[in-house]
Amino acid sequence: MSTYVLVHAAWHTGTELEPVAALMRAAGHQVFTPTLAGNRPGDVKTTGLEEQVRSIVDFLTDTDLNDVILLGHSSGGMVITGVADRVPHRIRRLVYCNAFVANNGEAITDLVPPYYPGLLTKGDDGSIALPFPIWREAYINDADFETAQRAYDRLNPQPFKTFTDKAVLRTNPAEMTLPKSFINCTEDMALPHGFAFHPVLSAKLGLFRLVQIPGSHELCFTNPARLAQAIVEAGRD
Amino acid sequence: MSTYVLVHAAWHTGTELEPVAALMRAAGHQVFTPTLAGNRPGDVKTTGLEEQVRSIVDFLTDTDLNDVILLGHSSGGMVITGVADRVPHRIRRLVYCNAFVANNGEAITDLVPPYYPGLLTKGDDGSIALPFPIWREAYINDADFETAQRAYDRLNPQPFKTFTDKAVLRTNPAEMTLPKSFINCTEDMALPHGFAFHPVLSAKLGLFRLVQIPGSHELCFTNPARLAQAIVEAGRD
Amino acid sequence: MSTYVLVHAAWHTGTELEPVAALMRAAGHQVFTPTLAGNRPGDVKTTGLEEQVRSIVDFLTDTDLNDVILLGHSSGGMVITGVADRVPHRIRRLVYCNAFVANNGEAITDLVPPYYPGLLTKGDDGSIALPFPIWREAYINDADFETAQRAYDRLNPQPFKTFTDKAVLRTNPAEMTLPKSFINCTEDMALPHGFAFHPVLSAKLGLFRLVQIPGSHELCFTNPARLAQAIVEAGRD
Numbered sequence: 001m002s003t004y005v006l007v008h009a010a011w012h013t014g015t016e017l018e019p020v021a022a023l024m025r026a027a028g029h030q031v032f033t034p035t036l037a038g039n040r041p042g043d044v045k046t047t048g049l050e051e052q053v054r055s056i057v058d059f060l061t062d063t064d065l066n067d068v069i070l071l072g073h074s075s076g077g078m079v080i081t082g083v084a085d086r087v088p089h090r091i092r093r094l095v096y097c098n099a100f101v102a103n104n105g106e107a108i109t110d111l112v113p114p115y116y117p118g119l120l121t122k123g124d125d126g127s128i129a130l131p132f133p134i135w136r137e138a139y140i141n142d143a144d145f146e147t148a149q150r151a152y153d154r155l156n157p158q159p160f161k162t163f164t165d166k167a168v169l170r171t172n173p174a175e176m177t178l179p180k181s182f183i184n185c186t187e188d189m190a191l192p193h194g195f196a197f198h199p200v201l202s203a204k205l206g207l208f209r210l211v212q213i214p215g216s217h218e219l220c221f222t223n224p225a226r227l228a229q230a231i232v233e234a235g236r237d
Numbered sequence: 238m239s240t241y242v243l244v245h246a247a248w249h250t251g252t253e254l255e256p257v258a259a260l261m262r263a264a265g266h267q268v269f270t271p272t273l274a275g276n277r278p279g280d281v282k283t284t285g286l287e288e289q290v291r292s293i294v295d296f297l298t299d300t301d302l303n304d305v306i307l308l309g310h311s312s313g314g315m316v317i318t319g320v321a322d323r324v325p326h327r328i329r330r331l332v333y334c335n336a337f338v339a340n341n342g343e344a345i346t347d348l349v350p351p352y353y354p355g356l357l358t359k360g361d362d363g364s365i366a367l368p369f370p371i372w373r374e375a376y377i378n379d380a381d382f383e384t385a386q387r388a389y390d391r392l393n394p395q396p397f398k399t400f401t402d403k404a405v406l407r408t409n410p411a412e413m414t415l416p417k418s419f420i421n422c423t424e425d426m427a428l429p430h431g432f433a434f435h436p437v438l439s440a441k442l443g444l445f446r447l448v449q450i451p452g453s454h455e456l457c458f459t460n461p462a463r464l465a466q467a468i469v470e471a472g473r474d
Numbered sequence: 475m476s477t478y479v480l481v482h483a484a485w486h487t488g489t490e491l492e493p494v495a496a497l498m499r500a501a502g503h504q505v506f507t508p509t510l511a512g513n514r515p516g517d518v519k520t521t522g523l524e525e526q527v528r529s530i531v532d533f534l535t536d537t538d539l540n541d542v543i544l545l546g547h548s549s550g551g552m553v554i555t556g557v558a559d560r561v562p563h564r565i566r567r568l569v570y571c572n573a574f575v576a577n578n579g580e581a582i583t584d585l586v587p588p589y590y591p592g593l594l595t596k597g598d599d600g601s602i603a604l605p606f607p608i609w610r611e612a613y614i615n616d617a618d619f620e621t622a623q624r625a626y627d628r629l630n631p632q633p634f635k636t637f638t639d640k641a642v643l644r645t646n647p648a649e650m651t652l653p654k655s656f657i658n659c660t661e662d663m664a665l666p667h668g669f670a671f672h673p674v675l676s677a678k679l680g681l682f683r684l685v686q687i688p689g690s691h692e693l694c695f696t697n698p699a700r701l702a703q704a705i706v707e708a709g710r711d
Contacts, residue, residue, distance in 0.1 A: 373683075374682060
């Protein structure tokens with residue numbers, strides 16, 4: 001049995017990963033779903049990437065977790081790479097789940113098409129929101145309308161600074177000696193062709209274990225059981 | 238329950254989509270499978286794209302259909318884009334099913350490799366036919382031989398002018414405000430890599446909902462049930 | 475019922491394809507799994523591509539097999555192309571299973587990234603071995619650890635000359651009149667993106683029948699039943 005820490009995507013909190021975690025716990029694993037700084041109720045929306053990385057480093061340190069399989073979903077990939085750079089001794093394997101893979105000096109806004117930030121709704125508090133049509137068609141295309149709407153209602157505004165802050169890394173992912181896995185959900189359209197999580201961003205990991213499953217970017221809502229199975233296959237050794 | 242109009246591919250008629258339509262009707266939907274001008278028994282084979290578009294516009298007008306989910310299979314994609322440009326007020330959503338997506342001024346022959354037309358058998362009446370080996374290996378690769386042969390025997394000669402006529406559109410697909418979906422059959426080899434229906438042609442839709450299923454270009458023959466399910470997921474809201 | 479000859483990959487012997495062959499035989503087919511020169515117990519590790527091709531030509535001739543569906547897995551693709559060039563009259567169809575497709579004058583080392591040979595462990599006897607982490611993550615990513623380890627223990631050192639010898643062909647695969655199929659295992663990461671078995675190498679076949687199934691490069695260990703089914707679909711007519 002293993003210890004997993006699941007780091008959620010932009011606009012999400014750890015609570016959205018709880019259905020996945022519950023299934024993994026039922027299979028005997030220890031699973032944590034911390035919510036990142038900037039996404040907790042009441043957090044200011046000027047939070048940056050470094051504070052998000054720090055919030056997971058602190059979580060691992062405060063809980064004194066070791067031998068952790070650390071998963072990041074989507075923008076959570078930026079976070080787990082940073083955590084692995086700071087406290088590699090606490091981690092057994094990194095698992096990217098349709099997640100951004102950045103080298104030192106790269107921000108999410110460097111990894112998406114230039115027009116992407118313009119599609120988002122900007123708030124006065126430094127946050128950005130995803131318009132519902134984009135969510136429904138490109139993020140959660142495998143859901144029925146009710147699931148898409150209910151999931152959308154749970155999202156929280158994302159600090160835009162987490163998208164523009166550049167990764168600060170001593171070691172790029174491909175050079176990290178930690179084992180790595182990549183879970184690709186084959187109907188994920190959150191990024192367009194040519195910028196895809198897999199195989200474009202995944203290639204930056206160097207050697208990695210691919211696990212591929214049907215589904216959209218939002219399997220945590222549409223098929224948590226299939227996602228839980230994929231995570232265990234990605235992390236099992 | 239929704240209203241669907243399914244527009245068939247080159248060499249087909251609406252009859253080939255009837256097994257799909259029957260399953261959708263059993264689920265409560267209203268489904269029409271009109272046959273395009275040029276593919277009806279006795280039609281002249283000098284028919285062009287504009288006459289095919291007109292035949293569907295007339296069908297929608299004569300039947301006074303509104304709030305239609307309009308699907309096009311393969312070359313039927315050329316037709317539904319034209320119909321959406323003419324009578325957008327009758328349409329709720331466009332669904333491309335491994336279909337050509339053209340901008341204003343583009344013909345099918347602009348979207349396929351230059352050597353493709355040379356693979357076809359030209360008739361004296363302006364028609365083209367698909368040689369059986371291409372049909373069997375690249376179009377209906379998921380069938381057994383008997384299914385491939387029986388399906389081939391039902392095809393009718395295609396007016397070549399429908400392949401060379403350029404789309405005449407006031408609005409290109411990506412700029413149309415109508416919602417769009419794309420069904421990709423993952424073993425479809427009718428177009429070679431670099432020219433693929435998805436992700437090459439689908440990218441011209443702008444924002445769209447992807448539904449992906451296993452199978453060849455000819456699921457209407459090899460797995461109508463799976464195709465019917467995909468169409469409903471593509472069109473459900 | 476058909477006659478199949480299955481040609482194994484580098485580091486393998488025919489024995490590793492026996493679970494697949496047994497399932498095909500149970501369905502009524504005649505199936506052979508010869509081991510290539512250079513991979514048999516006691517073989518010298520200076521064997522080259524031509525000797526491997528010759529060993530299959532001799533097998534077909536000595537056994538007097540005709541109307542053969544000849545399958546090659548991975549580097550076995552180099553061998554079956556050579557065999558088809560020498561004795562096309564004995565063959566009904568070629569089936570490439572995530573296999574190398576070479577034109578005249580191309581070696582495996584021309585078809586992989588330049589850094590690939592440097593990842594292998596070179597022996598004093600002319601052989602190369604695959605380090606376990608590469609095997610586990612990129613070749614057999616769909617296995618549990620025990621299956622990955624047990625399979626690894628069965629591999630034998632590969633003569634490196636079989637990777638550097640250039641194919642000597644009178645006819646390139648696309649120009650061969652023999653029907654061809656390609657089985658693509660969708661989680662195969664033995665080759666990186668841009669060099670993939672499918673669609674990069676498969677495109678060199680010209681017209682071919684695609685059969686696509688989930689799984690890694692090593693389905694002979696992880697899912698022989700699914701692979702057997704795919705082979706029969708690839709070869710059935």
